[in-house]
Amino acid sequence: MLVHELFAQARAERPHHPAVIDGEGRLTYAELGRLVDRSVGWLRGQGVTAGQRVVYGGDADHRFLAFLYATLRLGAIFVPAHPELTGAQLGYLAGNCAATVVLHGAGPLAQAWQEVRETPPDPYVADTAPDDVALLIYTSGSTGDPKGVVCPHRPMVAAVGAVNARLGYRADDVVLCRLPLSFDYGLYQALLCATVGATLVLTARNRDAALLRLIEQHGITVVPLVPSLAQMLTVLQRRRKVPTRIRLFTNTGARLGRDTVAELLDCFPGAAYASMYGMTECKRISILDPAEYADHPDSVGPAIPGDVIRIVDADKRAVPPGTVGEIVVRGATVMAGYWQIPMDQQQRYLRGPDGALELHTGDQGYLDQQGRLYFVGRDDDMIKRRGVRMSLTEVENAAERVAGIVAAVALRPAADDAPLVLAVLSELTEPELRDLLAEHLDRARMPDRITHLDEVPLTPNGKPDRKAVERLLRPESSPQKWQTHEPVAV
Known part of the structure; x- marks a missing residue:
């Protein structure tokens, strides 16, 4: 199975079911599929072929999804970029991956989309292998220039399957995504919806005042959270007390405090909470069964199906349960390293004792006797x-x-x-x-x-921004420096 085949299957099986709802309306799987077909034709007209890179820095809407699936249909590599990146930041990404096409900025995106809508549908599908690269997802660059995580189809599809095996997204789910689709936590909401034929509702921060109305109007059932969104929903719901159909909240990245979760679940009766741990280099590593949260509120759960977690000391030796050390993961969802960095120069991706590729997360944690993971902190937090x-x-x-x-x-x-x-x-x-x-x-x-x-202050992905707080309280702190390259235009 390939990433774009997840959508193709839902398109074939549920053509009239809503696929995506955004600020411009609702599209069924069949309607979104026709836009994918037109986007394929437009990208081919730009000279995009298998293996080439397409950088897309648009908002989280149906255009993003159309260009994502069209790029993958061509056997090309999709490179999501946050729409708020500066010219220097975008130029770095485009230069680093040697992009063939870069779509960014309101004017260029509007022009390109108008051309897409005037392009005849193109049924072309490249002959792509599971180990071919589907995406490059650039990390935040907290320890230097951002690095592109190489995401082949095989581990991406494995990650979707493993996450859904634990979370159980359903065909009748309506998933609210307020996260940027350039953030893999947001992007995988689209893939999870496609794999079961569910509906994805996309919204942005500038529509936060209407968030509860959106939840009520569309019958939202699943909400992926970051701390700021959890706190906002709690405040809004305490004021309005809107009846909702929410059955599941999920969280990864910056974890929610116990009190925040307790208030959230009190405000939304009938909802469950799944605490998760992962990173772009592996997508998801562990998920706690919501039924276990009350007894193990500090755990982020056992390894997802297909992966194995171990904890090692500074000398890379395994440590016993209960001992804090570095979190290491191997298995089906481990991505293929960093773009254009030789494997022997990669600090995160190392060969294990048996030669298999392992991700050394740099994060600190420990396992209990039942194999549940407890996250202690990022390596740069220690x-x-x-x-x-x-x-x-x-x-x-x-x-x-x-x-x-x-x-x-x-x-x-x-x-x-x-x-x-x-x-x-x-x-x-x-x-x-x-x-x-x-x-x-x-x-x-x-x-x-x-x-x-x-x-x-929050990062573009909605997490607390420690560096920004440092700059507020310590003006002498210098912001992250990016190497500059001229941005590439369409």
Whole structure:
């Protein structure tokens, strides 16, 4: 099975069922399929052939999906880019992958789409193999220039199947996606919907005021979350108390605090919550069964079907259950490394003892006796303070368990002996916060200074942006530098 065949199958089996709903209306699988056919013809007219790269930086709407499936039908490689990238950032991506076509910006996108709609449908489907590359998804570049994760069809389709085996998306589901489709958590919502023939509802941040109305109007049943969206839905629902059909919330990336989940489930009775862990380099690694959340609220679950998790120490040796170390994963969903970086120079992708490719996540965690994973923190979150190795994430998670703290961001100390600063969104005073935090944090993890934020800056994917908070509180901090290249135009 190939990625675009997931959509082709739904198109054949459920032609009249709604495939996508966005700000411009509703399209059935048959209607979206005809736009895919026209997009195939347009891309062929631009000279796109198998193996070439197509960079797409448009909004999360039906055009994105049409160009995605059309690119894959040609055997070409789709490169999703966030629509808010600057010219320098987009130029870096386009230059790094040597793109044949780059679609970005309101004017060029509108012109291209008008031409697509005037292009005759083209039934062409390239002869593509499962190990051919389908996508390049560029990482955020927190430790340097962004790297393109090479995503072949085989592990992508395996990831869709494994995730759905745990989450159980259904043909009658209506999935709300407020996430950018350039973010793999958002993109895979489209693939999960296609694999079962469900309906995908796409919305953007500028429509947040109408979010509950959207949920009610379309009968939303599944909502993928980031913390900011969970908090927003809770606030909106407490005000309006709208009856909904939501049966499942999911979360990955920045984890939700226990209090946030409790409030969310209280506001949306009948809904369940699935905590997940993953990264672009492997898509999804573990998923906690919603039925186990009450007993294991800090776990992100066992490995998904087809994958194996192990924990290793600094010397890459396996450690026993309960011992914190680096999370390593192998199996069907591990992607094929980074674009144009020789395998022997890749720090994340390494050959295991038996020669199989493994992903060394750089994240810290541990397994319990039943194989459930507990995420402790990102490698760049780890600090040593007062002789104790700890994670900034565990400080944040503990703070967010305190009633009255809406969100918390712990900043990496500028030096080993520098103060640990915790920035919070809260109406409590610093002395009140310190007394409450003392119930959750030991002396080593207690922040030296607590400062208040008016709002928590977010990344384009909706996660708390620690670097942006650092720039607010430490003006001398410099932002991420990107190498610059001239953007490529259509």
